[in-house]
Amino acid sequence: MAEATAPKPSSSVKLVLLGEAAVGKSSLVLRFVNNDFQENKEPTIGAAFLTQKCNLPTRTIKFEIWDTAGQERFASLAPMYYRNAQSALVVYDLTKPTSLIKAKHWVAELQRQASPGIVIALVGNKLDLTNETANSSNSLSDGGDGEAAEGEDADGDARRVSTAEAKSYAEEEGLLFFETSAKLGTNVTEVFTAIANAIPETSLKGTRGPGAAQANAGRTEDPSRVNLTGPRDNASKEGCAC
C-alpha cells in the first residue's frame, strides 16, 4: 500500500555497529533484519554483514550493516568499517556502566576519525532487564556473578545507567539516543528509522534506484545532525519495512 505508482528514490546507507562485547549488537541487527531474537546469541568473530530496507515516506533506504566483534582486540579492524560509513550505532548495555564508558570512547573515535557528516546513534540496550516495560523481566540473561546481579534492586530492576545520564551525554555530543530491547523489540525499528531520517539527503551517494535525481533535487534538509530527543519521539515512528 505504501508503494506508490512511481517508484520511490532508493539509496543505500552504510551503517556500522560498535560497542563492548555482549551488549547486544548482533541481537539488535537480528531483530531489525529478521524480527527475531535468539537467547544467548553467539559472539561475533570478526564481523558480519547484513542488509535491510527501510521505507520512508519519500524514499527507500537500504541499510548496509557491518556488525562488529565487541572484544577489545578486534577494535583495530574498526576503521575498515567506519571509514566509509554514513551512520553508526554505538551500543551499550544499560545494566553495565562500563559499557557506556566504552561507548563514549567509540563516539570520540568516530568524531575524530570517521566521515565528518556521520550520523551517530547512542543506544542503551537490554531495556527488558529493567522493570520499566510492560513485559519486564528480572532474569539476567548473563547469569553469573556480574556486578549487575550483585547490585540488583529488590524490585528486580537491573538498570545501572540512568536514562537522564545517557541522554544528556547524547545531547551534548549531538547524537541520536534510544533505549531499546532487542529481546522484546522495543524501539529497534525506531532507531534505524531515526537514523534514516537523519541522514542528510545531500549526503546520499551511490543512489542506485530509479528516481535518484529527484532524491537529490528533493527537499532540502538541515545537513547538521538531527537530534531526536527520545525513544518516543514521533518523528521516529515512520515505519521501516521490516
Added chain:
Amino acid sequence: MYENGFQDSGVEDNAGTRPATANSEQRRVSRLSEAMNDALAPPANVIIRDSAAIFRNSGLNTPSPYDTPSSMDGALEVHDQYFAQKDSSSRPVTRPSTAPFDATRDRYGFRKKTQYVSVAQYEAWNGPYTEYLTRRRKKWVILLKESGLITDRPTRFPPKSVKVKRFVRKGIPPDWRGEAWFYYAGGPSMIAKQPGVYTELLRQASMGEVTETDNEIIERDLNRTFPDNIKFKPDRPPDSGRDSQIPEPETPLLQSLRRVLHAFSIYNPKIGYCQSLNFLAGLLLLFMNEEKSFWMLNIITRVYLPGTHEVNLEGANVDLGVLMTSIKESMPSVWTKIAGELDGSTIDPSKSMRLPPITLCTTAWFMSCFIGTLPIETVLRVWDSFFYEGSKTLFRIALTIFKLGEQEIKAVNDPMEIFQVVQTIPRRMLDCNVVLETCFKKFANLSQGTIEQRREERRRGYADERARANGEPVVVRRKGTVFTRRKERKVDR
C-alpha cells in the same frame, strides 16, 4: 559414491614418499615443544628452552597444596568446583556415535535445523551419509587391526602414510575422532612432557589468577557457546514455562569449558582470552576430555595458527593476507570481484599490507577454524585433515569455498552484495564430501611450505610497518637472511 572420490594429486607434499617425513615430523614436534615452552616463561618475551627451568621459574613443580585439600577452608569450595571433574578428565566426556538425542538433534547434540539448512535438507543428506560413515568405520577397523591396534576406544593410531592420510581425508569415525586428532596433532608427547601442568593451572585459576578482563568476557561467552548443542544448553523441561525466571543450571561441559579457558588464559599471557577460543575449546570438549582439550587448544593457537589469537591479531591478518594472495593467484576472476575497497579502488596484496574489506567476512574462518561458518559435520571433516596435515588445510578449504561459490560470486554486480554472498556460501555446504573432494582435487598443490613462506613475508611486512610507525631505522631483527631478502624485495619494487 565417494569411496574413490579423493584422489591425491600427488603434486604437493608427496614429492618424496610420505606426507610427513621423519624430518618434517621432528621439526613439527620441536616447534611444538618450543611453542609450549614459550608459554611458561614468566616474562612473555624470554624464551626458555629447557622445560625443567620453566617449571622452576614458574613454580609449577612445587607440590600442590591441593594434594591435601582438606586443609583448606575458604578457597576450598571454589577449588572443589574446579576439581569436581578431575576423574572424568581422564576419560572422554562423550561418545558421540552412541549418544541418544531426540530427532531434532544430530549425532553430536546440535540442532539439525539452522538458519541456512532445513531439517528436510539435513535428512536428505544425512541418510546416505550415515551409510557412508558405517562403511568408512568398517575400513578404519580393518586399518587399525592391520596395524595391530585396538579398536575399542582407540587412543593410538597408525603412523602417518599416504594411505592413512587418504583415510583421514575421507573422515575419521565420529567416536574415535577426538583421540585421533589428539594423536596426530602431537598431543601425547605434549602431555607427557608437561605432566600436571593443567592441574596446576586450574589451581592457579581457583586462586584468582585469571585476569579480571579475561574472566569477565569468558563468563559472558560461556552461555553463548553452542547454545544449539544439548550438552551446552539442555532443552528446558516442559513445565518450566517459556519465561522461567530460574536460572538454568550449568552443564558439566560448560563448567569444563570455563576451566579450559581459564587455564589457557593463564598459560598464554600473550593471548589471554580471545573470542573464538570458546568455540574451539567447546568443540574439542565434545570429543575429548578437558586436559586434552586444553593441550589441543594450545597446539591450535601456537603451532597451527601462530599469533592469530594474540592481542593484536597479527597472525590472523597474516593468514588473511596469505589467503588473498592465494585467491588472486588461483582464481583471478573471483579475485576481481572480492578485491574491491569500499570506495571502489583495489589493493594488490603482494604489494600492500592492507587487506581488502572482504577479509572482514573471512576473519572468523581462521580464528574459529570454520566453526559457525561451515555446517558442523563439514567442520569436523575439515578438522580431521587439519590436525593430520596442518594449517594448509584451512587455506585449502577457504579456497574451496570460493571455488564452489565461483558462479555465484561472478554473478554479483552490487559491490556490497559480495559480502553477503561470501558470508552465506559456506553456511550451506552441508555435503562435506563434496567440499573435501573439491578441496583435495583443486588445491592440493598449495603446500605448507608455500604457506609458511608467504606467512613469513607478511610478518616481515608488519614488522617493517611497525618499525616505520615508531620512526625506527631499518634494523636487522632476525638472521642475516631476512635482511638480504628484504633487500631483494626492494629491488622488486
